[in-house]
Amino acid sequence: MARTFIENFRKTLLSGDELATIERDLSFRPAERVRAKTLTAEQIETFNRDGFLRPLPAFDANRIAELRRLFDAVLDEAMAEGGDSYSLIDPHLRHGWIYDLMFEPRFVDPIKDLIGPDLVCWSTHAFVKIPHDERHVAWHQDAYYWPFTPARTVTVWLAVDDADHGNACMQFVTGSHRLGKVPHRLTREDEKNVLRVTVDGIETYGRIADVALRAGEMSLHSDMLLHGSGPNRSDRRRFGITFRYADADVRDLRDWSKFGVLVCGEDRRGQWGNPPRPGQ
Numbered sequence: 001m002a003r004t005f006i007e008n009f010r011k012t013l014l015s016g017d018e019l020a021t022i023e024r025d026l027s028f029r030p031a032e033r034v035r036a037k038t039l040t041a042e043q044i045e046t047f048n049r050d051g052f053l054r055p056l057p058a059f060d061a062n063r064i065a066e067l068r069r070l071f072d073a074v075l076d077e078a079m080a081e082g083g084d085s086y087s088l089i090d091p092h093l094r095h096g097w098i099y100d101l102m103f104e105p106r107f108v109d110p111i112k113d114l115i116g117p118d119l120v121c122w123s124t125h126a127f128v129k130i131p132h133d134e135r136h137v138a139w140h141q142d143a144y145y146w147p148f149t150p151a152r153t154v155t156v157w158l159a160v161d162d163a164d165h166g167n168a169c170m171q172f173v174t175g176s177h178r179l180g181k182v183p184h185r186l187t188r189e190d191e192k193n194v195l196r197v198t199v200d201g202i203e204t205y206g207r208i209a210d211v212a213l214r215a216g217e218m219s220l221h222s223d224m225l226l227h228g229s230g231p232n233r234s235d236r237r238r239f240g241i242t243f244r245y246a247d248a249d250v251r252d253l254r255d256w257s258k259f260g261v262l263v264c265g266e267d268r269r270g271q272w273g274n275p276p277r278p279g280q
C-alpha cells in the first residue's frame with residue numbers, strides 16, 4: 001500500500017518542461033501581524049524577513065520518545081515492503097495517529113498566524129537520513145516543483161531525532177523566499193539527490209543557516225525558501241517528518257488535493273479530498 005502512494009505521487013509530478021513553463025504565482029505573501037494570536041509580533045517579522053522560524057517547541061521528551069517508537073515501527077514496515085528511508089510519503093493515509101497529528105494545535109495555531117484561518121494539510125512526508133547515508137536533498141524551493149498556485153504552503157518540520165550539522169540537519173538560505181522563482185535544473189542519478197531538481201551557485205542567493213533542532217522541536221519554512229540538506233556522514237540517524245499546510249484556497253493543478261485534509265476553516269473551492277481517518 002505504501003508503494004501505491006509513492007507511485008501515484010510520481011505519476012502526477014510536473015515534467016521538467018512544465019516546471020519551467022507552467023503559469024503559477026510564486027510570490028511570497030507576508031504574514032499579517034494584526035492577525036497573529038499565537039506567534040509574537042517579533043516572530044511574524046522574523047518569518048517575513050527570513051522565510052523561516054526555528055526552533056519552536058512542539059513535544060516534551062516523553063511524548064517525542066513515544067512518537068519515535070511509533071515512527072520507528074512505521075519506518076521498519078516501509079523498509080520491509082521494499083521502500084527506503086525516504087518512502088514514508090503521506091503516512092497519514094495509513095495511520096490514524098499520524099492523521100491526528102495533522103490537527104495538533106502546536107502545529108496548526110502558529111501556521112494559522114502565518115497563512116490564515118482556512119488551512120489544509122495536503123501532505124505528510126518523513127525525511128530519514130540513516131547513518132552514512134550518501135544522499136542529499138539538493139537546494140530547492142518547494143513551490144518550484146509543487147503544482148499549486150499561488151505559493152502559500154508553510155511546512156512544519158518536526159525533529160523526531162536530534163538534528164544538527166553533524167547528522168545533516170536542514171539548511172536554509174536566509175531571506176531567499178523573497179527572491180521569487182529562481183532557476184532550477186534537473187539532476188542526474190549519480191548526483192545522489194533525493195529530489196529531482198537543484199539550484200546551482202547557492203552562495204549567490206544569501207547566507208546559509210543550519211537548522212539545528214532537538215528532538216521534539218520544529219521549524220516552520222515558507223515554500224519559497226531555498227533549502228536543502230547534505231549527506232549524513234555521522235553514526236547518528238536524523239529523522240524529521242514534514243506536515244505541509246496551505247491556504248485551502250490555493251489552486252491544485254495536478255490532482256494532489258485528493259489526499260489533503262481540511263484542518264480548520266472552509267474549503268471554498270470544494271477541492272480537498274478529506275480522506276477518512278484510517279483505523280490503525
Ligand SMILES: O=C(O)CCC(=O)C(=O)O
Nearest residue numbers: 127137155170229240242
Ligand atoms: O529533511 C530534509 O533534509 C529536507 C526536507 C525538505 O526539503 C522540506 O521539508 O521541504
